Amino acid sequence: MDELTAGEFRHRTRLSAKMLRLYADADLLTPARIDPFNQYRYYDESQIPLARLIVLLRGLKMPLADIGRLLEAHDDQRPGIVDAYWQRVESEHATTRALANYVISQFDPERTPTMSVHTRTVNETTYVTEKKTVRPEQIPSFIEESGHRLFTVASRFGGPAGALTTIYNQEVNDESSGEIENAVPVAGAISESDVSAPVSVLTEPAGEHAYTRISKAQVRFPQILQAYDEVFAWLEKQSLTPTGRPREVYFADWAEIGPDDPACDIAVPFTR
Known part of the structure; x- marks a missing residue:
């Protein structure tokens, strides 16, 4: 030696x-x-x-x-560990870059909206849901863990009929926790008696939603607030009245998409 x-x-x-x-x-x-x-x-x-x-x-x-x-780890596992770590770093950098761009835009008194807002008609929808009072940093883990459970429940009632949706029953910010409701639409008939706590059944009426589409990088708090701001500003400009709870519709496979890929719709129900 x-x-x-x-x-x-x-x-x-x-x-x-x-x-x-x-x-x-x-x-x-x-x-x-x-x-x-x-x-x-x-x-x-x-x-x-x-x-x-x-x-x-x-x-x-x-x-x-x-x-x-x-x-x-074994030698043959180490390259994958480094690659997975660096992908997380790049995702965080993309999120921070998007946030920096948004902050810079706030200094322009004549700035114009940077996100396109659209509308769509939504049919009456029945969901299986889970609720939880959370702080901003707890939202991603709750969405992921609850989503897995709810898709399993939905599979027993005709299968999922759409994307995972996170509904905000209360405001969640740095100063206060709030209740959010994770929801997966079901294709078949279901009633409250068919499920047990913590799962509930929610039926929402048909209506119209205003929405904007954001990337995976833009989903992270507080960058996601820009999308909510722009949807509500658009509704006000169009003299339309928000009538329902704001929500995030996660239509993409989160594990498979990159930071700049479309991932989520920020949507707000409204009436004309």
């Missing part, structure tokens, strides 16, 4: 004493030996490639916990 002192190892790997201790405390790069008398730390020369790999991953801003999971 080619043993190196901590100082020699730092020189070879270009790691500071602080970072070397950080990685040791996180069980990513532990000393090969610690002298029991003076507590000096020694490393093996074979640990140099591991140290360099950690440095590269930190260069990608990968959190220590994610690095730990990568190091525990």
Whole structure:
């Protein structure tokens, strides 16, 4: 074994004493030996490639916990872990870029709406639903987890008849939690007695909705607020009256689409 002192190892790997201790405390790069008398730390020369790999991953801003999971994985799994992590980073960057563009637009006193608003007629629809009071950061996980459960329930009643819809019964913002209702339309007949808590049945009448279509990147809070603002502003400009609860209609396969792909309609029921 080619043993190196901590100082020699730092020189070879270009790691500071602080970072070397950080990685040791996180069980990513532990000393090969610690002298029991003076507590000096020694490393093996074979640990140099591991140290360099950690440095590269930190260069990608990968959190220590994610690095730990990568190091525990088999070699053939590691490329996929890095690729999945970087896809998440790119998605977050796309979301932040969209938000920055929206913030910049707020400084233009003569700015014009940047989203096209359309209308459509909606037939009477029966949904299976779940409700939950949430904060903004809890919305994505509730939509995903509840959606899986509701699609399973809908399959027992003729199958889903449309896209997953998230209805806002109350306002949700940084200052207060609010109730949202996840809903999946069903094709067959169903009544409240056919389901049990936390699932409920909701029937909405036919009517008209104003909506705008946004990308996956734009769905993230607070960027999504732009779409709501523009739909309500359009309704006001057209002298149309909002009559129902605003909602998000998730028509795309979330796992398969990229940050710039269409993902969701922001819709508001209205009357003329």
